[in-house]
Amino acid sequence: MLPLACIFFFFAICLLMIEFVKLQRRRKELPPGPTPLPFIGCLWQLNFFQLNREILAKLAKSYGDVYTLWFGPSPVIILHGFQAVKEGLTTHPEDVSGRPVPPFFRALANNKGILLSTGNTWKHQRRFSLMTLKSLGLGKRSLEYQIQEEARHLVVTFRETKGKPTSPSFALTLAVSNVICAVVFGHRFSTKDETIHQLLEAMDPIFKIGGSAAQFMYDVFPWMMQHLPGLHKKALTARDFVCSFIEREVAKHRDAGVPDEPKDFIDFYLAQMEKTKGYPKPAYDERNMIQSIFDLFLGGTETSSTNLCWALLYMVVYPDIQAKVQKEIDTVMAPGQMICYEDRKKLPYTNAVIHEAQRFSNIIAVGLPRLCVKDTVIRQYHLKRGSVIFPNMASALHDPNEWDTPLLFNPQHFLDKDGHFICPEAFIPFSLGHRVCLGENLAKTEMFLFFANLLQSFTFHLAEGTKDINLEPVLGGTLQPHYFEICAIPR
Numbered sequence: 483m484l485p486l487a488c489i490f491f492f493f494a495i496c497l498l499m500i501e502f503v504k505l506q507r508r509r510k511e512l513p514p515g516p517t518p519l520p521f522i523g524c525l526w527q528l529n530f531f532q533l534n535r536e537i538l539a540k541l542a543k544s545y546g547d548v549y550t551l552w553f554g555p556s557p558v559i560i561l562h563g564f565q566a567v568k569e570g571l572t573t574h575p576e577d578v579s580g581r582p583v584p585p586f587f588r589a590l591a592n593n594k595g596i597l598l599s600t601g602n603t604w605k606h607q608r609r610f611s612l613m614t615l616k617s618l619g620l621g622k623r624s625l626e627y628q629i630q631e632e633a634r635h636l637v638v639t640f641r642e643t644k645g646k647p648t649s650p651s652f653a654l655t656l657a658v659s660n661v662i663c664a665v666v667f668g669h670r671f672s673t674k675d676e677t678i679h680q681l682l683e684a685m686d687p688i689f690k691i692g693g694s695a696a697q698f699m700y701d702v703f704p705w706m707m708q709h710l711p712g713l714h715k716k717a718l719t720a721r722d723f724v725c726s727f728i729e730r731e732v733a734k735h736r737d738a739g740v741p742d743e744p745k746d747f748i749d750f751y752l753a754q755m756e757k758t759k760g761y762p763k764p765a766y767d768e769r770n771m772i773q774s775i776f777d778l779f780l781g782g783t784e785t786s787s788t789n790l791c792w793a794l795l796y797m798v799v800y801p802d803i804q805a806k807v808q809k810e811i812d813t814v815m816a817p818g819q820m821i822c823y824e825d826r827k828k829l830p831y832t833n834a835v836i837h838e839a840q841r842f843s844n845i846i847a848v849g850l851p852r853l854c855v856k857d858t859v860i861r862q863y864h865l866k867r868g869s870v871i872f873p874n875m876a877s878a879l880h881d882p883n884e885w886d887t888p889l890l891f892n893p894q895h896f897l898d899k900d901g902h903f904i905c906p907e908a909f910i911p912f913s914l915g916h917r918v919c920l921g922e923n924l925a926k927t928e929m930f931l932f933f934a935n936l937l938q939s940f941t942f943h944l945a946e947g948t949k950d951i952n953l954e955p956v957l958g959g960t961l962q963p964h965y966f967e968i969c970a971i972p973r
Protein backbone atom coordinates (compact mmCIF):
# COMPACT_ATOMS: atom_id res chain seq x y z
CA MET A 483 0.00 0.00 0.00
CA LEU A 484 2.75 2.37 1.06
CA PRO A 485 4.80 2.12 -2.17
CA LEU A 486 1.62 2.84 -4.15
CA ALA A 487 0.99 6.01 -2.13
CA CYS A 488 4.63 6.99 -2.64
CA ILE A 489 4.36 6.47 -6.42
CA PHE A 490 1.17 8.54 -6.52
CA PHE A 491 2.80 11.28 -4.44
CA PHE A 492 5.87 11.25 -6.69
CA PHE A 493 3.73 11.59 -9.82
CA ALA A 494 1.70 14.42 -8.28
CA ILE A 495 4.89 16.33 -7.43
CA CYS A 496 6.26 15.74 -10.96
CA LEU A 497 3.00 16.97 -12.49
CA LEU A 498 3.05 20.11 -10.36
CA MET A 499 6.66 20.78 -11.31
CA ILE A 500 5.99 20.32 -15.03
CA GLU A 501 2.96 22.65 -14.76
CA PHE A 502 5.07 25.19 -12.86
CA VAL A 503 7.80 25.19 -15.54
CA LYS A 504 5.17 25.50 -18.31
CA LEU A 505 3.61 28.47 -16.54
CA GLN A 506 6.97 30.20 -16.20
CA ARG A 507 7.53 29.79 -19.95
CA ARG A 508 4.12 31.24 -20.83
CA ARG A 509 4.72 34.15 -18.45
CA LYS A 510 7.70 35.35 -20.49
CA GLU A 511 5.38 36.40 -23.33
CA LEU A 512 3.12 38.46 -21.06
CA PRO A 513 3.38 41.71 -19.10
CA PRO A 514 5.01 41.20 -15.67
CA GLY A 515 3.08 40.10 -12.62
CA PRO A 516 3.20 37.95 -9.49
CA THR A 517 4.37 34.34 -9.84
CA PRO A 518 1.47 32.03 -10.64
CA LEU A 519 1.18 28.58 -9.07
CA PRO A 520 -0.14 25.55 -10.96
CA PHE A 521 -3.96 25.36 -11.02
CA ILE A 522 -4.63 28.26 -8.63
CA GLY A 523 -2.60 30.92 -10.47
CA CYS A 524 -2.33 34.08 -8.36
CA LEU A 525 -5.51 33.55 -6.37
CA TRP A 526 -3.54 33.12 -3.17
CA GLN A 527 -2.19 36.68 -3.60
CA LEU A 528 -5.72 38.00 -4.10
CA ASN A 529 -6.97 36.51 -0.82
CA PHE A 530 -8.96 34.16 -3.05
CA PHE A 531 -11.40 36.33 -5.06
CA GLN A 532 -10.92 39.58 -3.10
CA LEU A 533 -10.33 41.70 -6.20
CA ASN A 534 -10.26 44.80 -4.07
CA ARG A 535 -8.91 48.23 -4.80
CA GLU A 536 -6.02 48.09 -2.34
CA ILE A 537 -4.63 44.74 -3.50
CA LEU A 538 -4.79 45.72 -7.17
CA ALA A 539 -3.16 49.10 -6.46
CA LYS A 540 -0.37 47.39 -4.50
CA LEU A 541 0.29 45.02 -7.40
CA ALA A 542 0.40 47.97 -9.84
CA LYS A 543 3.03 49.62 -7.63
CA SER A 544 5.19 46.50 -7.87
CA TYR A 545 4.66 45.57 -11.53
CA GLY A 546 3.52 48.75 -13.36
CA ASP A 547 0.19 49.93 -14.81
CA VAL A 548 -0.11 46.98 -17.21
CA TYR A 549 0.41 43.67 -15.43
CA THR A 550 -0.66 40.03 -15.55
CA LEU A 551 -2.68 38.14 -12.96
CA TRP A 552 -3.45 34.46 -13.31
CA PHE A 553 -6.99 33.47 -12.42
CA GLY A 554 -6.37 29.78 -11.97
CA PRO A 555 -4.85 28.56 -15.25
CA SER A 556 -5.81 31.69 -17.29
CA PRO A 557 -3.75 34.88 -17.56
CA VAL A 558 -5.60 38.21 -17.43
CA ILE A 559 -3.99 41.54 -18.30
CA ILE A 560 -4.92 44.23 -15.77
CA LEU A 561 -4.94 47.87 -16.90
CA HIS A 562 -4.42 50.09 -13.89
CA GLY A 563 -4.98 53.85 -13.63
CA PHE A 564 -6.78 56.16 -16.05
CA GLN A 565 -3.97 56.48 -18.61
CA ALA A 566 -3.47 52.71 -18.97
CA VAL A 567 -7.25 52.07 -19.18
CA LYS A 568 -7.69 54.83 -21.76
CA GLU A 569 -4.74 53.68 -23.89
CA GLY A 570 -5.79 50.03 -23.63
CA LEU A 571 -9.37 50.64 -24.73
CA THR A 572 -8.99 53.47 -27.23
CA THR A 573 -5.63 53.14 -29.05
CA HIS A 574 -6.79 50.08 -31.06
CA PRO A 575 -10.47 49.95 -30.02
CA GLU A 576 -11.47 47.32 -32.60
CA ASP A 577 -8.72 44.91 -31.43
CA VAL A 578 -10.06 44.85 -27.85
CA SER A 579 -13.78 44.84 -28.66
CA GLY A 580 -14.40 41.17 -27.87
CA ARG A 581 -15.86 39.65 -24.74
CA PRO A 582 -14.43 36.41 -23.35
CA VAL A 583 -17.10 33.72 -23.21
CA PRO A 584 -15.92 31.35 -20.46
CA PRO A 585 -18.26 28.49 -19.40
CA PHE A 586 -20.37 30.54 -16.98
CA PHE A 587 -20.99 33.43 -19.42
CA ARG A 588 -21.83 30.77 -22.03
CA ALA A 589 -24.30 29.10 -19.68
CA LEU A 590 -25.85 32.51 -18.95
CA ALA A 591 -26.10 33.92 -22.48
CA ASN A 592 -24.80 31.32 -24.97
CA ASN A 593 -23.03 34.08 -26.96
CA LYS A 594 -26.38 35.76 -27.75
CA GLY A 595 -27.50 39.33 -27.15
CA ILE A 596 -25.19 42.27 -26.43
CA LEU A 597 -23.52 42.22 -23.03
CA LEU A 598 -21.94 38.75 -23.00
CA SER A 599 -21.63 38.09 -26.72
CA THR A 600 -18.68 38.55 -29.03
CA GLY A 601 -17.84 38.70 -32.75
CA ASN A 602 -20.51 39.23 -35.40
CA THR A 603 -23.40 38.40 -33.07
CA TRP A 604 -22.38 41.24 -30.76
CA LYS A 605 -21.84 43.68 -33.67
CA HIS A 606 -25.31 43.06 -35.13
CA GLN A 607 -27.18 43.06 -31.81
CA ARG A 608 -25.43 46.17 -30.52
CA ARG A 609 -25.90 48.16 -33.72
CA PHE A 610 -29.55 47.23 -34.01
CA SER A 611 -30.26 47.93 -30.32
CA LEU A 612 -28.62 51.35 -30.48
CA MET A 613 -30.56 52.33 -33.60
CA THR A 614 -33.82 51.10 -32.08
CA LEU A 615 -33.28 52.91 -28.77
CA LYS A 616 -32.69 56.10 -30.75
CA SER A 617 -35.88 55.54 -32.73
CA LEU A 618 -37.68 55.08 -29.40
CA GLY A 619 -36.56 58.47 -28.14
CA LEU A 620 -33.16 57.95 -26.53
CA GLY A 621 -31.53 61.37 -26.30
CA LYS A 622 -34.80 63.09 -27.27
CA ARG A 623 -37.49 64.91 -25.30
CA SER A 624 -40.00 62.06 -25.75
CA LEU A 625 -38.04 59.65 -23.54
CA GLU A 626 -37.29 62.44 -21.11
CA TYR A 627 -41.04 62.94 -20.57
CA GLN A 628 -41.24 59.26 -19.66
CA ILE A 629 -38.45 59.68 -17.11
CA GLN A 630 -40.11 62.80 -15.67
CA GLU A 631 -43.34 60.80 -15.34
CA GLU A 632 -41.43 58.17 -13.34
CA ALA A 633 -39.87 60.94 -11.22
CA ARG A 634 -43.41 62.10 -10.39
CA HIS A 635 -44.38 58.56 -9.31
CA LEU A 636 -41.20 58.35 -7.24
CA VAL A 637 -42.04 61.55 -5.38
CA VAL A 638 -45.53 60.20 -4.64
CA THR A 639 -44.06 56.91 -3.34
CA PHE A 640 -41.72 58.76 -0.96
CA ARG A 641 -44.53 61.09 0.14
CA GLU A 642 -46.61 58.06 1.11
CA THR A 643 -43.93 57.00 3.62
CA LYS A 644 -44.99 60.10 5.67
CA GLY A 645 -41.42 60.71 6.86
CA LYS A 646 -41.15 57.25 8.45
CA PRO A 647 -37.87 55.30 8.10
CA THR A 648 -37.81 53.41 4.83
CA SER A 649 -35.29 51.72 2.57
CA PRO A 650 -35.15 53.72 -0.69
CA SER A 651 -33.84 50.74 -2.64
CA PHE A 652 -37.04 49.22 -4.07
CA ALA A 653 -38.68 52.54 -5.01
CA LEU A 654 -35.54 53.66 -6.88
CA THR A 655 -35.08 50.31 -8.63
CA LEU A 656 -38.72 50.29 -9.73
CA ALA A 657 -38.50 53.84 -11.10
CA VAL A 658 -35.36 53.09 -13.11
CA SER A 659 -36.67 49.71 -14.24
CA ASN A 660 -39.98 51.20 -15.38
CA VAL A 661 -38.16 53.47 -17.81
CA ILE A 662 -36.52 50.53 -19.58
CA CYS A 663 -39.74 48.44 -19.32
CA ALA A 664 -41.66 51.18 -21.14
CA VAL A 665 -39.00 51.25 -23.88
CA VAL A 666 -38.73 47.49 -24.27
CA PHE A 667 -42.17 46.11 -23.41
CA GLY A 668 -44.27 49.20 -24.04
CA HIS A 669 -45.67 49.41 -20.49
CA ARG A 670 -44.67 50.20 -16.91
CA PHE A 671 -45.47 48.39 -13.66
CA SER A 672 -47.22 49.75 -10.58
CA THR A 673 -45.60 49.42 -7.13
CA LYS A 674 -48.14 46.77 -6.21
CA ASP A 675 -47.61 44.52 -9.23
CA GLU A 676 -46.27 41.19 -7.96
CA THR A 677 -44.53 40.41 -11.30
CA ILE A 678 -42.10 43.32 -11.08
CA HIS A 679 -41.25 42.40 -7.48
CA GLN A 680 -40.38 38.89 -8.67
CA LEU A 681 -38.41 40.15 -11.66
CA LEU A 682 -36.38 42.58 -9.60
CA GLU A 683 -35.72 39.94 -6.94
CA ALA A 684 -34.48 37.62 -9.68
CA MET A 685 -31.79 40.20 -10.58
CA ASP A 686 -30.15 39.79 -7.20
CA PRO A 687 -28.32 36.42 -7.67
CA ILE A 688 -27.41 37.40 -11.24
CA PHE A 689 -25.55 40.46 -10.00
CA LYS A 690 -24.15 38.73 -6.90
CA ILE A 691 -22.44 35.99 -8.91
CA GLY A 692 -20.15 38.51 -10.73
CA GLY A 693 -16.55 37.82 -9.68
CA SER A 694 -17.59 35.27 -7.04
CA ALA A 695 -15.95 31.97 -6.11
CA ALA A 696 -18.96 30.16 -7.61
CA GLN A 697 -18.36 31.80 -11.00
CA PHE A 698 -14.67 30.97 -10.88
CA MET A 699 -15.34 27.32 -9.97
CA TYR A 700 -17.89 27.08 -12.79
CA ASP A 701 -15.38 28.43 -15.31
CA VAL A 702 -12.70 25.95 -14.23
CA PHE A 703 -14.88 22.87 -13.52
CA PRO A 704 -18.13 23.38 -15.50
CA TRP A 705 -18.95 19.64 -15.71
CA MET A 706 -18.80 19.39 -11.91
CA MET A 707 -20.56 22.65 -11.05
CA GLN A 708 -23.50 21.87 -13.35
CA HIS A 709 -24.43 19.17 -10.85
CA LEU A 710 -23.79 21.07 -7.61
CA PRO A 711 -26.11 23.52 -5.85
CA GLY A 712 -24.95 27.08 -5.13
CA LEU A 713 -25.13 30.70 -6.24
CA HIS A 714 -24.44 29.69 -9.89
CA LYS A 715 -27.60 27.55 -9.89
CA LYS A 716 -29.64 30.36 -8.33
CA ALA A 717 -28.35 32.81 -10.97
CA LEU A 718 -29.20 30.43 -13.84
CA THR A 719 -32.68 29.75 -12.43
CA ALA A 720 -33.24 33.50 -12.07
CA ARG A 721 -32.10 33.99 -15.69
CA ASP A 722 -34.65 31.37 -16.81
CA PHE A 723 -37.37 33.13 -14.81
CA VAL A 724 -36.66 36.54 -16.40
CA CYS A 725 -36.35 35.02 -19.88
CA SER A 726 -39.68 33.20 -19.59
CA PHE A 727 -41.31 36.52 -18.66
CA ILE A 728 -39.73 38.11 -21.75
CA GLU A 729 -40.96 35.18 -23.90
CA ARG A 730 -44.53 35.79 -22.69
CA GLU A 731 -44.24 39.49 -23.56
CA VAL A 732 -42.95 38.60 -27.04
CA ALA A 733 -45.84 36.16 -27.52
CA LYS A 734 -48.34 38.92 -26.60
CA HIS A 735 -46.76 41.24 -29.16
CA ARG A 736 -46.86 38.50 -31.81
CA ASP A 737 -50.52 37.82 -31.10
CA ALA A 738 -51.34 41.51 -31.39
CA GLY A 739 -49.42 41.73 -34.70
CA VAL A 740 -46.63 44.23 -35.41
CA PRO A 741 -48.19 47.68 -35.89
CA ASP A 742 -47.24 49.88 -38.88
CA GLU A 743 -45.58 52.24 -36.43
CA PRO A 744 -43.56 50.04 -34.03
CA LYS A 745 -44.01 51.40 -30.50
CA ASP A 746 -41.46 49.47 -28.46
CA PHE A 747 -38.25 47.42 -28.76
CA ILE A 748 -40.09 44.11 -29.25
CA ASP A 749 -42.14 45.55 -32.14
CA PHE A 750 -38.95 46.79 -33.82
CA TYR A 751 -37.19 43.46 -33.34
CA LEU A 752 -40.11 41.39 -34.66
CA ALA A 753 -40.27 43.64 -37.73
CA GLN A 754 -36.52 43.21 -38.27
CA MET A 755 -36.83 39.42 -38.01
CA GLU A 756 -39.55 39.50 -40.63
CA LYS A 757 -37.45 41.72 -42.90
CA THR A 758 -34.36 39.47 -42.75
CA LYS A 759 -36.24 36.15 -42.81
CA GLY A 760 -34.85 34.55 -45.97
CA TYR A 761 -31.22 35.68 -45.44
CA PRO A 762 -28.63 32.86 -45.53
CA LYS A 763 -27.34 33.63 -42.02
CA PRO A 764 -30.02 35.72 -40.32
CA ALA A 765 -28.55 37.69 -37.40
CA TYR A 766 -31.95 38.46 -35.89
CA ASP A 767 -33.71 35.54 -34.29
CA GLU A 768 -35.85 34.89 -31.24
CA ARG A 769 -32.94 33.82 -28.94
CA ASN A 770 -30.95 36.96 -29.78
CA MET A 771 -34.04 39.12 -29.25
CA ILE A 772 -34.71 37.61 -25.81
CA GLN A 773 -31.10 37.87 -24.71
CA SER A 774 -30.80 41.49 -25.96
CA ILE A 775 -33.92 42.41 -24.01
CA PHE A 776 -32.54 40.59 -20.97
CA ASP A 777 -29.31 42.63 -21.29
CA LEU A 778 -31.14 45.95 -21.58
CA PHE A 779 -33.31 45.06 -18.59
CA LEU A 780 -30.32 43.88 -16.54
CA GLY A 781 -28.06 46.78 -17.55
CA GLY A 782 -30.85 49.31 -17.28
CA THR A 783 -32.06 48.44 -13.82
CA GLU A 784 -29.53 47.65 -11.13
CA THR A 785 -26.78 50.07 -12.15
CA SER A 786 -28.58 53.44 -12.17
CA SER A 787 -30.67 52.58 -9.11
CA THR A 788 -27.60 51.51 -7.09
CA ASN A 789 -25.96 54.82 -7.97
CA LEU A 790 -29.05 56.70 -6.81
CA CYS A 791 -29.09 54.72 -3.54
CA TRP A 792 -25.50 55.75 -2.89
CA ALA A 793 -26.32 59.37 -3.77
CA LEU A 794 -29.13 59.49 -1.17
CA LEU A 795 -26.90 57.81 1.39
CA TYR A 796 -24.21 60.45 0.83
CA MET A 797 -26.85 63.17 1.27
CA VAL A 798 -27.75 61.93 4.77
CA VAL A 799 -24.09 61.48 5.66
CA TYR A 800 -23.16 64.96 4.34
CA PRO A 801 -26.22 67.12 5.20
CA ASP A 802 -24.32 70.35 4.38
CA ILE A 803 -23.91 69.14 0.78
CA GLN A 804 -27.62 68.22 0.65
CA ALA A 805 -28.53 71.72 1.90
CA LYS A 806 -26.32 73.32 -0.76
CA VAL A 807 -28.01 71.28 -3.53
CA GLN A 808 -31.46 72.33 -2.27
CA LYS A 809 -30.42 75.95 -2.04
CA GLU A 810 -29.28 75.89 -5.66
CA ILE A 811 -32.51 74.22 -6.83
CA ASP A 812 -34.66 76.70 -4.85
CA THR A 813 -32.77 79.65 -6.36
CA VAL A 814 -33.16 78.51 -9.96
CA MET A 815 -36.49 76.66 -10.09
CA ALA A 816 -39.96 77.92 -9.28
CA PRO A 817 -41.54 76.01 -6.32
CA GLY A 818 -42.97 72.67 -7.54
CA GLN A 819 -41.66 73.18 -11.10
CA MET A 820 -40.63 69.83 -12.59
CA ILE A 821 -36.87 69.77 -13.28
CA CYS A 822 -35.87 68.72 -16.80
CA TYR A 823 -32.49 67.55 -18.13
CA GLU A 824 -31.75 70.91 -19.79
CA ASP A 825 -31.92 72.48 -16.31
CA ARG A 826 -28.63 70.78 -15.37
CA LYS A 827 -26.92 73.70 -17.09
CA LYS A 828 -28.47 76.03 -14.50
CA LEU A 829 -27.76 73.58 -11.65
CA PRO A 830 -23.98 72.96 -11.82
CA TYR A 831 -23.60 72.07 -8.14
CA THR A 832 -26.46 69.52 -8.22
CA ASN A 833 -24.98 68.04 -11.39
CA ALA A 834 -21.53 67.89 -9.75
CA VAL A 835 -22.95 66.08 -6.70
CA ILE A 836 -24.65 63.34 -8.72
CA HIS A 837 -21.48 62.85 -10.80
CA GLU A 838 -19.35 62.72 -7.65
CA ALA A 839 -21.73 60.14 -6.14
CA GLN A 840 -21.15 57.99 -9.21
CA ARG A 841 -17.38 58.47 -9.14
CA PHE A 842 -17.03 57.88 -5.42
CA SER A 843 -19.33 54.82 -5.20
CA ASN A 844 -17.78 53.31 -8.33
CA ILE A 845 -20.41 50.59 -8.52
CA ILE A 846 -18.89 48.69 -11.45
CA ALA A 847 -15.67 48.08 -9.46
CA VAL A 848 -13.10 46.57 -11.86
CA GLY A 849 -15.45 46.53 -14.88
CA LEU A 850 -16.18 43.82 -17.40
CA PRO A 851 -13.44 41.78 -19.12
CA ARG A 852 -12.55 42.33 -22.77
CA LEU A 853 -11.11 39.92 -25.29
CA CYS A 854 -8.47 40.72 -27.93
CA VAL A 855 -10.04 39.73 -31.25
CA LYS A 856 -6.72 40.33 -33.06
CA ASP A 857 -3.05 40.43 -32.07
CA THR A 858 -2.55 43.88 -30.58
CA VAL A 859 -0.17 46.16 -28.72
CA ILE A 860 -0.83 47.89 -25.42
CA ARG A 861 2.04 50.14 -24.42
CA GLN A 862 5.18 48.08 -25.13
CA TYR A 863 3.42 44.74 -24.76
CA HIS A 864 2.44 42.56 -27.70
CA LEU A 865 -0.73 40.66 -26.83
CA LYS A 866 -1.92 37.67 -28.79
CA ARG A 867 -5.44 37.26 -30.18
CA GLY A 868 -7.50 35.63 -27.42
CA SER A 869 -5.80 37.52 -24.55
CA VAL A 870 -8.20 38.69 -21.83
CA ILE A 871 -8.01 42.26 -20.51
CA PHE A 872 -9.48 43.72 -17.35
CA PRO A 873 -9.71 47.54 -17.53
CA ASN A 874 -9.79 48.44 -13.85
CA MET A 875 -12.47 51.19 -13.75
CA ALA A 876 -12.03 51.75 -10.02
CA SER A 877 -8.38 52.63 -10.51
CA ALA A 878 -9.37 55.34 -13.03
CA LEU A 879 -12.17 56.79 -10.90
CA HIS A 880 -9.88 56.88 -7.85
CA ASP A 881 -6.62 57.65 -9.65
CA PRO A 882 -4.50 59.99 -7.46
CA ASN A 883 -2.93 61.47 -10.62
CA GLU A 884 -6.34 62.58 -11.91
CA TRP A 885 -8.38 63.57 -8.85
CA ASP A 886 -7.42 66.07 -6.10
CA THR A 887 -8.92 64.01 -3.27
CA PRO A 888 -9.69 60.60 -4.83
CA LEU A 889 -10.78 58.92 -1.60
CA LEU A 890 -13.03 61.74 -0.35
CA PHE A 891 -16.59 62.60 -1.40
CA ASN A 892 -15.87 65.98 -2.94
CA PRO A 893 -18.23 67.56 -5.53
CA GLN A 894 -15.49 70.13 -6.30
CA HIS A 895 -13.96 67.46 -8.55
CA PHE A 896 -16.64 68.42 -11.08
CA LEU A 897 -16.53 72.22 -10.68
CA ASP A 898 -14.06 74.80 -11.91
CA LYS A 899 -12.92 77.72 -9.78
CA ASP A 900 -15.95 79.78 -10.87
CA GLY A 901 -18.42 77.04 -9.92
CA HIS A 902 -19.11 75.93 -13.52
CA PHE A 903 -19.66 72.22 -14.13
CA ILE A 904 -16.71 70.37 -15.68
CA CYS A 905 -16.36 66.67 -16.45
CA PRO A 906 -12.75 65.46 -16.08
CA GLU A 907 -11.54 63.03 -18.72
CA ALA A 908 -10.90 60.36 -16.08
CA PHE A 909 -14.62 60.12 -15.29
CA ILE A 910 -15.22 56.84 -17.13
CA PRO A 911 -17.80 54.82 -15.14
CA PHE A 912 -19.41 53.78 -18.44
CA SER A 913 -16.09 52.51 -19.83
CA LEU A 914 -14.54 53.55 -23.18
CA GLY A 915 -14.07 52.29 -26.71
CA HIS A 916 -16.34 50.21 -28.94
CA ARG A 917 -18.14 48.49 -26.04
CA VAL A 918 -18.80 51.66 -24.04
CA CYS A 919 -22.08 51.32 -22.08
CA LEU A 920 -25.01 51.35 -24.45
CA GLY A 921 -27.24 53.08 -21.89
CA GLU A 922 -24.86 55.90 -20.91
CA ASN A 923 -27.11 58.77 -22.00
CA LEU A 924 -30.23 57.16 -20.59
CA ALA A 925 -28.52 56.50 -17.24
CA LYS A 926 -27.18 60.07 -17.00
CA THR A 927 -30.60 61.56 -17.71
CA GLU A 928 -32.36 59.25 -15.24
CA MET A 929 -29.90 59.84 -12.44
CA PHE A 930 -29.97 63.62 -12.78
CA LEU A 931 -33.76 63.85 -13.05
CA PHE A 932 -34.55 61.43 -10.20
CA PHE A 933 -31.94 62.92 -7.87
CA ALA A 934 -32.74 66.59 -8.54
CA ASN A 935 -36.54 66.13 -8.35
CA LEU A 936 -36.26 64.13 -5.11
CA LEU A 937 -34.07 66.74 -3.44
CA GLN A 938 -36.42 69.48 -4.57
CA SER A 939 -39.30 67.71 -2.81
CA PHE A 940 -37.68 66.19 0.30
CA THR A 941 -34.94 66.55 2.85
CA PHE A 942 -33.45 63.15 3.65
CA HIS A 943 -32.46 62.25 7.22
CA LEU A 944 -31.12 59.18 8.91
CA ALA A 945 -33.73 57.25 10.86
CA GLU A 946 -33.72 58.35 14.51
CA GLY A 947 -31.37 56.30 16.65
CA THR A 948 -29.17 55.22 13.70
CA LYS A 949 -25.60 55.56 14.89
CA ASP A 950 -23.26 53.84 12.50
CA ILE A 951 -23.59 54.18 8.78
CA ASN A 952 -21.47 51.74 6.83
CA LEU A 953 -20.04 53.36 3.71
CA GLU A 954 -18.11 50.23 2.69
CA PRO A 955 -19.76 48.43 -0.24
CA VAL A 956 -21.13 44.90 -0.25
CA LEU A 957 -18.92 43.06 -2.76
CA GLY A 958 -20.59 41.50 -5.82
CA GLY A 959 -21.17 42.12 -9.53
CA THR A 960 -21.98 45.73 -8.56
CA LEU A 961 -20.82 47.43 -5.36
CA GLN A 962 -24.02 47.99 -3.36
CA PRO A 963 -24.45 49.92 -0.12
CA HIS A 964 -25.34 47.90 3.00
CA TYR A 965 -29.05 47.94 3.86
CA PHE A 966 -30.04 51.35 5.24
CA GLU A 967 -33.22 53.28 6.01
CA ILE A 968 -33.83 56.99 5.62
CA CYS A 969 -36.68 59.41 6.33
CA ALA A 970 -37.96 61.56 3.45
CA ILE A 971 -39.27 64.78 5.07
CA PRO A 972 -41.40 66.85 2.64
CA ARG A 973 -40.03 70.37 2.16
Ligand code: HEM
Nearest residue numbers: 596597777781782785786850911912913917919920921925
Ligand atom coordinates in the same frame (compact mmCIF):
# COMPACT_ATOMS: atom_id res chain seq x y z
C1 HEM B 1 -25.14 54.16 -13.84
C2 HEM B 1 -25.55 53.36 -14.76
C3 HEM B 1 -24.68 52.48 -15.61
C4 HEM B 1 -23.34 52.17 -15.52
C5 HEM B 1 -22.35 52.67 -14.49
C6 HEM B 1 -23.03 51.28 -16.60
C7 HEM B 1 -21.77 50.78 -16.87
C8 HEM B 1 -21.48 49.89 -17.88
C9 HEM B 1 -20.17 49.34 -18.13
C10 HEM B 1 -18.91 49.65 -17.35
C11 HEM B 1 -20.28 48.50 -19.19
C12 HEM B 1 -19.19 47.62 -19.80
C13 HEM B 1 -18.53 48.27 -20.97
C14 HEM B 1 -17.31 47.50 -21.43
O1 HEM B 1 -17.41 46.34 -21.80
O2 HEM B 1 -16.23 48.07 -21.38
C15 HEM B 1 -21.67 48.53 -19.63
C16 HEM B 1 -22.18 47.82 -20.70
C17 HEM B 1 -23.51 47.81 -21.05
N1 HEM B 1 -24.51 48.56 -20.50
FE1 HEM B 1 -24.34 49.86 -18.98
N2 HEM B 1 -24.16 51.04 -17.32
C18 HEM B 1 -25.20 51.77 -16.77
C19 HEM B 1 -26.50 51.85 -17.21
C20 HEM B 1 -27.00 51.16 -18.28
C21 HEM B 1 -28.36 51.30 -18.79
C22 HEM B 1 -29.41 52.26 -18.25
C23 HEM B 1 -28.50 50.41 -19.81
C24 HEM B 1 -29.72 50.14 -20.66
C25 HEM B 1 -30.08 50.77 -21.66
C26 HEM B 1 -27.22 49.74 -19.96
C27 HEM B 1 -26.95 48.76 -20.90
C28 HEM B 1 -25.69 48.24 -21.13
C29 HEM B 1 -25.42 47.24 -22.16
C30 HEM B 1 -26.46 46.60 -23.10
C31 HEM B 1 -24.05 46.99 -22.12
C32 HEM B 1 -23.25 46.04 -23.01
C33 HEM B 1 -22.52 46.84 -24.07
C34 HEM B 1 -21.63 45.94 -24.95
O3 HEM B 1 -21.11 44.94 -24.46
O4 HEM B 1 -21.46 46.31 -26.12
N3 HEM B 1 -26.35 50.23 -19.04
N4 HEM B 1 -22.38 49.40 -18.82
